[in-house]
Amino acid sequence: MTRVAQFGSPFMLGFDEVERLLDRVTKASGEAYPPYNVEQVEGEDGLHLCITLAVAGFSAAELDVSVEDKQLVIRGRQEEDANRTFLHRGIAARQFQRAFVLADGMxxxxxxxxxxxxxxxxxxxxxxxxxxxxxxATRA
Structure with a gap:
């Protein structure tokens, strides 16, 4: 059964936003860099999640974490140093953006x-x- 058929059901009212979120997640699922873990952690005030990204070589100033339109967005941008001359370059300065869709209330x-x-x-x-x-209400 396709998603269109599922969300087109007369019993699924107001789920248009869920369909858009699923489309956004599907498009982002092909990203591979940087690798990450998602952990569930019990805290004093309930359930917590911890997302850990491997961002070796990035400083805190080169990273940006924000919440935009119900998404947690992590961006990394390394600046090229023009004063360096590489004889071999195996570690590329690269940029990335990784997004995680957040449920209401997260x-x-x-x-x-x-x-x-x-x-x-x-x-x-x-x-x-x-x-x-x-x-x-009753009507006469």
């Missing part, structure tokens, strides 16, 4: 750079169960 707590690893901590609040009683 909060980025902070980011740390140590030993070539950028760790970004996120908090995932426990979803609350909402029950709303709808009054039925």
């Amino acid at each position: 909060e980025v707590i902070g980011a740390d750079l140590a030993n070539g690893l950028l760790s970004i901590r996120l908090h995932r609040p426990e979803p609350s169960k909402v029950v709303k009683q709808i009054e039925i």
